[in-house]
Amino acid sequence: GPAFETSGADGEKLPDIEQDAESCTRCDLYRNATHLVFGEGPPKAKVLFVGEQPGDKEDQAGKPFVGPAGKLLDRCLEEAGVERDICYVTNAVKHFKFTPRGKRRIHAKPNAGEVQACAWWLAAELRLIKPKLAVALGATALYALLGRQAKVTRDRGTMLRSPDGLPVLVTIHPSALLRTMDQPDAELNRARFVDDLKKIAEFLE
Ligand code: URA
Numbered sequence: 001g002p003a004f005e006t007s008g009a010d011g012e013k014l015p016d017i018e019q020d021a022e023s024c025t026r027c028d029l030y031r032n033a034t035h036l037v038f039g040e041g042p043p044k045a046k047v048l049f050v051g052e053q054p055g056d057k058e059d060q061a062g063k064p065f066v067g068p069a070g071k072l073l074d075r076c077l078e079e080a081g082v083e084r085d086i087c088y089v090t091n092a093v094k095h096f097k098f099t100p101r102g103k104r105r106i107h108a109k110p111n112a113g114e115v116q117a118c119a120w121w122l123a124a125e126l127r128l129i130k131p132k133l134a135v136a137l138g139a140t141a142l143y144a145l146l147g148r149q150a151k152v153t154r155d156r157g158t159m160l161r162s163p164d165g166l167p168v169l170v171t172i173h174p175s176a177l178l179r180t181m182d183q184p185d186a187e188l189n190r191a192r193f194v195d196d197l198k199k200i201a202e203f204l205e
Contacts, residue, residue, distance in 0.1 A: 014043055017124045021094060027117040029095035029110070035062035039090025039125050046086045047200055048131035049073075050122065050141035052093065052173060056105050059096035065089045069175040073137075076174065076190070080197035086204075090125055092144035093118045115144050126166065133203055134166055138173030157196050159203065167203070171196035 018038040024030055037054035040063055049065075057067030065073055070089070077084055092115050098105040110118075122144055126134070136142040139152050145168050150160055155170040162168055177190055 012124075012128065014125070014128045017121070017128070021121050024094070024121070026120060027095075027114045029093065029097050029114060032098070033095035034059045036094050037062055037064050037091065037096070038094060038121070039088055040064050041088030041129075042085060043088075043129060045088035045129055046132045046204060047082070047088070047135060048126065048129055048133070049087060049089045049135045049137060050145060051089070051091045051137045052140040052175075053091050053107075053110050054094070054096045055107060055175075056096065056098070059098075059105075064091055068178055069173070072174045072177060076194050076197055079194045081201045082197055088125070088129055088131065090122065092122060092140045094121055110140060112143070115140060119144055132167070133169060133200060134162070135169045135171065135197075135200065137171060138176065141173070142168075142170055157199065159199065169196070169199055169203070 021038055022036045024036060030036070035054075037058050039048075051065065051069070054064060055067045055069065058064055058070075064070070074084060077087070093110040096105070097108045097110050097114070099108050100106075134145055136145050142150050142152055142155075145162060146160060150170060152170060152172060156172065158170055160168045160170060172193060174193065177186070177193060180186055180189060
């Protein structure tokens with residue numbers, strides 16, 4: 001097919017899969033979310049980033065990584081010398097899970113069952129984009145990509161491999177940096193995250 005289309009062996013296409021995902025009821029999170037937030041980026045992206053789930057801003061916009069964590073990720077990628085236009089960004093879980101608190105919606109961590117239900121869509125994204133490298137941003141993403149065997153604290157900064165041979169770079173979630181911005185080691189933590197991201201550019205050289 002044309003270069004701008006990404007289709008699998010049996011002709012499946014990412015936009016069709018996204019449309020199917022929009023009516024997903026594989027878990028209950030669709031009930032309270034505003035939008036399904038599918039991944040976004042070039043269909044031939046070399047690097048596929050996996051976050052946890054859309055946040056409040058992403059749920060409203062229907063697009064991944066448009067809020068504070070996404071802006072921080074963009075700045076750190078630039079510092080690490082990774083071109084944003086070779087990156088596809090998505091999440092382990094594609095509906096926002098939250099607890100209402102007054103007018104605010106507080107992020108709630110997706111559970112293993114929700115991650116497993118949503119792995120269907122992540123598998124489709126990986127199958128059609130065929131990235132050279134996946135980047136696990138935090139524990140939920142790492143669980144979605146590699147299951148229980150990998151640990152962020154132990155494996156951070158290293159390149160692991162999924163059962164089907166995809167290299168997976170392990171790092172933290174940028175929202176962890178946002179939560180610790182007022183701590184004395186904030187600068188160091190950010191520099192360490194940028195160092196992890198530099199491994200993407202090195203890998204692709
Ligand atoms: N955090 C995530 O994990 N994903 C997003 O899309 C936004 C924030």
